[in-house]
Amino acid sequence: MVKFGIEFVPKEAYWKTVYYAIQAEKRGFDNLWITDHYNNRNVYVTLATTAMYTKKIVFGPGVTNPFLVNPIMTCQSLASLDELAPGRVVLGMGAGDKTTLASTGIEANKQLSAVVDAITIFKAMLEGKSVTYEGSVFKVKGTKFNFKPRGQIPVYIGAQGPKMLAMAGQIGDGVLINASHPRDIDYAVSQIKNGVNEAGKSMSDVDVTAYTSFSVDKKPEKAMQAASPVVAFIVAGSPNVILERHGIELDKANQIRGALAKGDFGTAFGSVTPKMMEAFCIAGTPDTCNEKISRLLKAGITQFVVGSPVGPNVRKAIDLISEQVIPHFKK
Amino acid sequence: MSYKKIVEMIPVEKRGTLSDKLLNYLLKAKKENRMPSSLAKCFLSQWQTGGFDDVVGLAVLLEATVTVEPEKTIEFVETEMQLAEVAKALKEVA
Numbered sequence: 001m002v003k004f005g006i007e008f009v010p011k012e013a014y015w016k017t018v019y020y021a022i023q024a025e026k027r028g029f030d031n032l033w034i035t036d037h038y039n040n041r042n043v044y045v046t047l048a049t050t051a052m053y054t055k056k057i058v059f060g061p062g063v064t065n066p067f068l069v070n071p072i073m074t075c076q077s078l079a080s081l082d083e084l085a086p087g088r089v090v091l092g093m094g095a096g097d098k099t100t101l102a103s104t105g106i107e108a109n110k111q112l113s114a115v116v117d118a119i120t121i122f123k124a125m126l127e128g129k130s131v132t133y134e135g136s137v138f139k140v141k142g143t144k145f146n147f148k149p150r151g152q153i154p155v156y157i158g159a160q161g162p163k164m165l166a167m168a169g170q171i172g173d174g175v176l177i178n179a180s181h182p183r184d185i186d187y188a189v190s191q192i193k194n195g196v197n198e199a200g201k202s203m204s205d206v207d208v209t210a211y212t213s214f215s216v217d218k219k220p221e222k223a224m225q226a227a228s229p230v231v232a233f234i235v236a237g238s239p240n241v242i243l244e245r246h247g248i249e250l251d252k253a254n255q256i257r258g259a260l261a262k263g264d265f266g267t268a269f270g271s272v273t274p275k276m277m278e279a280f281c282i283a284g285t286p287d288t289c290n291e292k293i294s295r296l297l298k299a300g301i302t303q304f305v306v307g308s309p310v311g312p313n314v315r316k317a318i319d320l321i322s323e324q325v326i327p328h329f330k331k
Numbered sequence: 332m333s334y335k336k337i338v339e340m341i342p343v344e345k346r347g348t349l350s351d352k353l354l355n356y357l358l359k360a361k362k363e364n365r366m367p368s369s370l371a372k373c374f375l376s377q378w379q380t381g382g383f384d385d386v387v388g389l390a391v392l393l394e395a396t397v398t399v400e401p402e403k404t405i406e407f408v409e410t411e412m413q414l415a416e417v418a419k420a421l422k423e424v425a
Binding site: 012014015016018019023049054313314 | 354376378
């Protein structure tokens with residue numbers, strides 16, 4: 001049965017994010033993903049607080065990256081969280097956003113190797129033994145915790161490009177696909193399958209997760225309006241090959257990129273076209289959203305993540321999803 | 332007067348609407364740093380273990396909202412909820 005996850009960006013005071021986390025657990029969500037950006041509240045403080053106020057929801061960073069946070073520290077954080085909330089912790093690891101990382105002075109080179117190294121070190125450290133590993137990006141020499149981790153923690157890999165997707169299928173327990181359209185999921189699943197086959201695994205060993213931009217409201221125009229700023233940023237950050245996959249004119253995408261670069265958000269958000277909305281978000285009434293989620297399920301996802309903005313009113317949107325979306329798929 | 336006593340002045344049939352509106356004010360509040368750490372923990376514990384519809388829960392929510400958004404909350408209670416005596420009591424504790 002499909003799992004439902006929800007993503008929160010800890011940009012507000014911790015008690016607001018944790019309020020929504022508690023609400024998500026109460027309303028039947030299976031997974032909670034907290035984003036990890038240096039310019040928001042710390043992901044592990046948010047997750048630790050969430051652990052204290054929840055009992056069953058599974059949670060983790062969605063996603064962290066090995067460039068800003070060394071994989072040893074990621075492993076230490078997750079192993080410690082696993083003591084607070086045994087068996088409820090997962091890791092979401094990706095290569096990070098190059099632009100954001102550049103603002104911290106970090107050059108995110110060899111992204112695929114960096115993620116492979118990080119996950120290799122993460123898994124080895126969780127064994128509780130001394131680890132020596134020489135990857136092309138990260139190296140450790142006789143590294144060992146002074147405590148015994150509880151055991152392995154499922155690893156989800158954030159992936160978009162073909163090599164990262166295949167690698168995620170090969171070594172991950174799950175793949176987080178930043179996509180809201182079946183065309184992108186179809187492509188991702190085919191790449192994941194390559195990695196799964198390479199590893200001699202089965203697709204049922206991998207939790208194929210659509211990490212969507214989502215907005216629901218009883219009034220469709222309100223849902224769409226809430227989603228358009230997020231879509232503007234997705235369009236601006238998407239490689240041209242993905243825009244072309246959806247038939248989006250590059251000059252219109254460049255118009256948004258230019259406006260965002262100048263801080264002209266009105267122009268940027270106003271330039272979002274219906275085609276862009278269709279490609280990069282799931283927005284509308286619960287019925288509309290259910291129809292679109294069904295298409296992603298047919299494409300092969302096993303977890304659906306409700307990502308930002310969730311809805312024009314997050315609290316009411318969570319209730320609406322609980323009442324009219326989750327029951328539609330978990331009868 | 333305690334917040335619990337103030338909540339007891341509110342007619343039972345109005346408590347659901349009040350709770351819903353207060354949550355909106357609180358979660359959309361810009362001056363979120365006005366929330367003391369101890370009250371934030373109390374707010375989260377109450378949400379985890381119960382909710383904000385009964386007397387105890389609504390008292391916690393009312394205290395949190397009055398602390399973070401005093402003017403908006405009192406004005407709402409007075410004008411939209413038509414609870415003049417409750418608003419007067421809130422002005423005294425705010």
